[in-house]
Amino acid sequence: MIGDWGPQDRSGLTPVPGGATAADGFRAGGVASGVKASGRPDLALVVADVPAGAAAVTTTNLVKAPACHLTDRHVANGRAQAIVINAGNANVCTPEGEAHAQRLADATAEQLGLLSQDVLVMSTGVIGVPLPVQRIEAALPALAAGLTRDGGDAAAHAMLTTDTRTKQVAYRVSDEQGSCVVGGMAKGVGMIEPAMATLLVVVTTDAPLSGPVGRQLLRAAVSRTFNRISVDGDGSTSDTVALLASGAAARPPGLDTLARGVAAVCADLAHAVVSDGEGATRVAAVTVRQAATEADAETLARAVATSLLVRAALHGADPNWGRILMAMGNARVDFDPRRVSVRCGGITVCRFGVAATFDRGQAAVAMQQPEVSIEVDLGSGDAAATVLTCDLTPEYVRFNAEYTT
Amino acid sequence: MIGDWGPQDRSGLTPVPGGATAADGFRAGGVASGVKASGRPDLALVVADVPAGAAAVTTTNLVKAPACHLTDRHVANGRAQAIVINAGNANVCTPEGEAHAQRLADATAEQLGLLSQDVLVMSTGVIGVPLPVQRIEAALPALAAGLTRDGGDAAAHAMLTTDTRTKQVAYRVSDEQGSCVVGGMAKGVGMIEPAMATLLVVVTTDAPLSGPVGRQLLRAAVSRTFNRISVDGDGSTSDTVALLASGAAARPPGLDTLARGVAAVCADLAHAVVSDGEGATRVAAVTVRQAATEADAETLARAVATSLLVRAALHGADPNWGRILMAMGNARVDFDPRRVSVRCGGITVCRFGVAATFDRGQAAVAMQQPEVSIEVDLGSGDAAATVLTCDLTPEYVRFNAEYTT
Numbered sequence: 001m002i003g004d005w006g007p008q009d010r011s012g013l014t015p016v017p018g019g020a021t022a023a024d025g026f027r028a029g030g031v032a033s034g035v036k037a038s039g040r041p042d043l044a045l046v047v048a049d050v051p052a053g054a055a056a057v058t059t060t061n062l063v064k065a066p067a068c069h070l071t072d073r074h075v076a077n078g079r080a081q082a083i084v085i086n087a088g089n090a091n092v093c094t095p096e097g098e099a100h101a102q103r104l105a106d107a108t109a110e111q112l113g114l115l116s117q118d119v120l121v122m123s124t125g126v127i128g129v130p131l132p133v134q135r136i137e138a139a140l141p142a143l144a145a146g147l148t149r150d151g152g153d154a155a156a157h158a159m160l161t162t163d164t165r166t167k168q169v170a171y172r173v174s175d176e177q178g179s180c181v182v183g184g185m186a187k188g189v190g191m192i193e194p195a196m197a198t199l200l201v202v203v204t205t206d207a208p209l210s211g212p213v214g215r216q217l218l219r220a221a222v223s224r225t226f227n228r229i230s231v232d233g234d235g236s237t238s239d240t241v242a243l244l245a246s247g248a249a250a251r252p253p254g255l256d257t258l259a260r261g262v263a264a265v266c267a268d269l270a271h272a273v274v275s276d277g278e279g280a281t282r283v284a285a286v287t288v289r290q291a292a293t294e295a296d297a298e299t300l301a302r303a304v305a306t307s308l309l310v311r312a313a314l315h316g317a318d319p320n321w322g323r324i325l326m327a328m329g330n331a332r333v334d335f336d337p338r339r340v341s342v343r344c345g346g347i348t349v350c351r352f353g354v355a356a357t358f359d360r361g362q363a364a365v366a367m368q369q370p371e372v373s374i375e376v377d378l379g380s381g382d383a384a385a386t387v388l389t390c391d392l393t394p395e396y397v398r399f400n401a402e403y404t405t
Numbered sequence: 406m407i408g409d410w411g412p413q414d415r416s417g418l419t420p421v422p423g424g425a426t427a428a429d430g431f432r433a434g435g436v437a438s439g440v441k442a443s444g445r446p447d448l449a450l451v452v453a454d455v456p457a458g459a460a461a462v463t464t465t466n467l468v469k470a471p472a473c474h475l476t477d478r479h480v481a482n483g484r485a486q487a488i489v490i491n492a493g494n495a496n497v498c499t500p501e502g503e504a505h506a507q508r509l510a511d512a513t514a515e516q517l518g519l520l521s522q523d524v525l526v527m528s529t530g531v532i533g534v535p536l537p538v539q540r541i542e543a544a545l546p547a548l549a550a551g552l553t554r555d556g557g558d559a560a561a562h563a564m565l566t567t568d569t570r571t572k573q574v575a576y577r578v579s580d581e582q583g584s585c586v587v588g589g590m591a592k593g594v595g596m597i598e599p600a601m602a603t604l605l606v607v608v609t610t611d612a613p614l615s616g617p618v619g620r621q622l623l624r625a626a627v628s629r630t631f632n633r634i635s636v637d638g639d640g641s642t643s644d645t646v647a648l649l650a651s652g653a654a655a656r657p658p659g660l661d662t663l664a665r666g667v668a669a670v671c672a673d674l675a676h677a678v679v680s681d682g683e684g685a686t687r688v689a690a691v692t693v694r695q696a697a698t699e700a701d702a703e704t705l706a707r708a709v710a711t712s713l714l715v716r717a718a719l720h721g722a723d724p725n726w727g728r729i730l731m732a733m734g735n736a737r738v739d740f741d742p743r744r745v746s747v748r749c750g751g752i753t754v755c756r757f758g759v760a761a762t763f764d765r766g767q768a769a770v771a772m773q774q775p776e777v778s779i780e781v782d783l784g785s786g787d788a789a790a791t792v793l794t795c796d797l798t799p800e801y802v803r804f805n806a807e808y809t810t
Contacts, residue, residue, distance in 0.1 A: 063734035316806030394799030401721030
């Protein structure tokens with residue numbers, strides 16, 4: 001992994017194939033329901049063999065999708081057995097949104113013989129257009145009948161929107177106590193005509209986890225991974241990260257080991273999302289160290305990672321430390337600029353607030369890599385945080401400016 | 406003026422030529438000192454005939470230019486007589502920054518026969534590179550000797566960096582009590598290799614104003630004009646707005662009238678700055694109305710105006726209300742999305758949180774204008790605020806990504 005991104009200790013973690021169905025006790029699948037005009041797959045289902053420990057984190061956007069509200073309600077008891085995901089229409093800002101989200105859950109439950117309460121819903125795509133819910137209802141029987149133990153890949157395809165590739169990862173996670181598998185899939189931050197970025201993530205494990213403990217693990221992982229990436233600087237109305245734990249693993253590892261597994265899966269998926277950012281050609285890990293608190297470090301790293309000028313400089317492979325200092329100076333966090341040092345691609349470009357002497361050719365080469373670390377030392381403490389971002393490119397603007405109505 | 410931007414009541418205001426030297430009691434000029442490698446003018450001076458009432462607002466960026474610190478100190482007594490402005494080097498993040506800012510003030514004072522304390526300093530340009538202060542000192546005698554009553558234009562040219570044109574405005578401001586002139590000049594939000602956006606503004610008037618009253622007028626005007634524009638979303642280390650009042654007007658208007666004059670000058674200059682944003686092809690006035698408080702309205706309008714997705718949609722002339730709602734939903738201001746209506750270019754595109762029926766061809770024409778209003782009604786109060794922004798273009802990214810080191 002790039003720079004300080006994700007858990008540094010990956011001992012006991014071995015990559016395995018299978019994505020969201022890598023862990024025992026899950027089946028999945030994906031089909032084309034006709035919601036996407038292109039006819040591409042747009043309906044995914046992930047189902048546990050038994051009621052699973054469940055947790056979810058949904059968007060903090062005030063304009064919140066009915067699917068997110070429904071998922072919040074259904075996951076509140078710490079239990080769920082299925083996640084239905086539709087792409088192509090976010091079911092947001094429409095008069096019938098709540099009724100349609102409920103119909104998705106009801107229809108899924110009916111096909112699977114579950115309680116509606118045990119179904120979580122994710123929707124992504126165009127907003128402000130009524131969801132053609134009948135098409136989804138019509139497609140669900142075949143999808144439910146065709147679920148397989150290796151259907152993670154089909155599900156990962158069916159949740160995509162403007163993503164250029166699927167995002168899947170899984171690890172076998174072992175320690176002296178035992179082992180389990182943690183896997184997952186994501187759809188990235190892609191704009192949908194005429195709407196918005198949405199992050200959807202499913203994490204599965206065969207470790208046994210109660211809902212409350214699962215929520216702890218998931219929140220801890222999300223706070224340092226999906227909450228520390230930036231492509232647009234905008235959070236969507238529909239962002240959802242959900243975890244299902246089937247309990248099929250006979251001898252699971254300790255909770256700390258499991259937590260590292262969940263964190264690694266979230267870090268890898270978050271990295272994949274940023275790498276596939278629209279128009280992005282380069283990923284940067286912005287790490288702020290020697291801060292008074294982790295919150296300070298995160299605020300400053302986020303200010304750098306979301307600065308248009310820094311992201312444009314990143315596109316130009318320009319180690320522009322002036323823009324980095326300026327972005328931090330706007331963040332309303334107290335620090336002493338005269339103590340700040342900055343490294344770009346491992347090369348010190350600013351030392352104690354003034355220009356360092358460095359080889360510009362060497363810096364250009366370091367900044368031209370597909371993955372670049374930007375490291376800032378504040379000299380005022382020992383807390384650190386890393387935020388992942390991508391370069392701002394003319395292609396991004398062109399893509400998001402296309403006349404869509 | 407576009408939409409609700411600037412003071413709506415412009416009665417008694419008549420445009421006049423002359424910019425920063427339109428008001429009586431001022432002389433100005435501009436020369437090339439050689440700080441800019443291009444040999445273009447880069448040193449400007451505005452001087453009052455007598456010690457003037459003075460006020461200034463400088464950047465809130467924690468990484469603050471030595472020139473800003475000096476200007477803060479020198480203006481604290483409410484009096485100043487000259488403003489020296491150099492372009493091409495911001496004198497920021499260099500070991501000798503404070504000494505060099507002082508030398509600029511001292512050398513200017515010496516040439517003009519003033520106290521150093523009565524000189525304000527503004528610097529803009531590259532950061533992290535020592536200011537070639539000797540070149541400025543060498544150029545000052547000729548500049549001071551060549552000051553003229555119509556030198557506002559020369560000064561406005563000499564303060565530019567990547568701006569494509571000068572920004573100058575002046576009004577004769579009259580009421581039953583009397584009249585005066587308020588004028589000014591600005592340099593816009595342009596990135597300097599390898600540095601940052603900087604906004605520099607000089608406002609002059611021949612009305613008599615004490616420093617404290619001048620500060621009140623200036624702060625009130627700045628809070629609704631220069632503090633409500635967005636090009637990069639980043640504030641610079643060097644932003645400065647300064648006001649000098651010569652007192653040469655024999656029969657000035659009332660204070661409220663004068664305040665409207667200052668507000669109009671600031672609004673016009675701020676509009677000129679946004680219009681000349683790098684790569685910008687279109688300006689939008691984002692007005693949020695029916696908010697509980699003006700602070701809420703401003704926060705929401707700013708969230709819309711700084712959203713990359715909204716600004717990219719603006720470039721594509723796309724009335725993308727979904728992105729507008731999403732940007733507001735992230736702003737941590739409480740509102741009810743089901744009460745929100747949105748007009749783009751005067752056309753209602755969202756009514757009470759859901760899609761409105763509108764003519765897409767008509768909307769496209771309305772959005773393709775060089776100036777577009779985006780109006781949001783919240784339905785939760787009667788406060789309003791307008792923030793000015795420009796479209797995000799591939800040219801902006803290209804310009805700011807150029808390899809500069």
